[in-house]
Amino acid sequence: MSLAETSAHKTRTGSAAVIWQVVAVLVVLPSLGRGSAACGVAAGSGTIGSVHRASCACGFQVEVTVGGAKRTHLERASFPFYCEQCGLIGPNTAEDPIVCPSCRSAKVRQYGAPPVSIIAGKTGPVLEWASFEAFATENFCPACKHMTLVFGRARRFFS
Numbered sequence: 001m002s003l004a005e006t007s008a009h010k011t012r013t014g015s016a017a018v019i020w021q022v023v024a025v026l027v028v029l030p031s032l033g034r035g036s037a038a039c040g041v042a043a044g045s046g047t048i049g050s051v052h053r054a055s056c057a058c059g060f061q062v063e064v065t066v067g068g069a070k071r072t073h074l075e076r077a078s079f080p081f082y083c084e085q086c087g088l089i090g091p092n093t094a095e096d097p098i099v100c101p102s103c104r105s106a107k108v109r110q111y112g113a114p115p116v117s118i119i120a121g122k123t124g125p126v127l128e129w130a131s132f133e134a135f136a137t138e139n140f141c142p143a144c145k146h147m148t149l150v151f152g153r154a155r156r157f158f159s
């Protein structure tokens, strides 16, 4: 009898615990739901930043940032460009005109468009941000000055 009572008590306690967990999940879920939905939309429309490696057979290698943080991408978002003076740069594409962050020159060229990238026959850009896109191969290397710079897939993302 006392054993039955104990087990019944345990069962009730168990149910209560389960109910509490359900309540906790229901309370937490709406905020999680919003977060992950926003995140999914952001990734799909390119409003989340990523970091890629740009490398060349000549030994040149840098990391490039594509896009911006979720909260600030309208004011600050990056895409690889080529500056005649500074080489491979990551200007703020939210600025108009887009200028080199080092020398402030407006003589900058977007990677993924001629003349610093060969785009004929290319599909499936490896770098994408807003209306900017660039492909993995045949990009102008600022070190050896050949069209041998390669952009890699995203190494990591930030938001």
Ligand SMILES: [Zn+2]
Binding pocket: 083, 084, 085, 086, 087, 089, 100, 101, 102, 103, 104, 105
């Ligand atoms: Zn420059």
Ligand SMILES: [Zn+2]
Binding pocket: 056, 057, 058, 059, 060, 141, 142, 143, 144, 145, 146, 148, 149
């Ligand atoms: Zn090179």
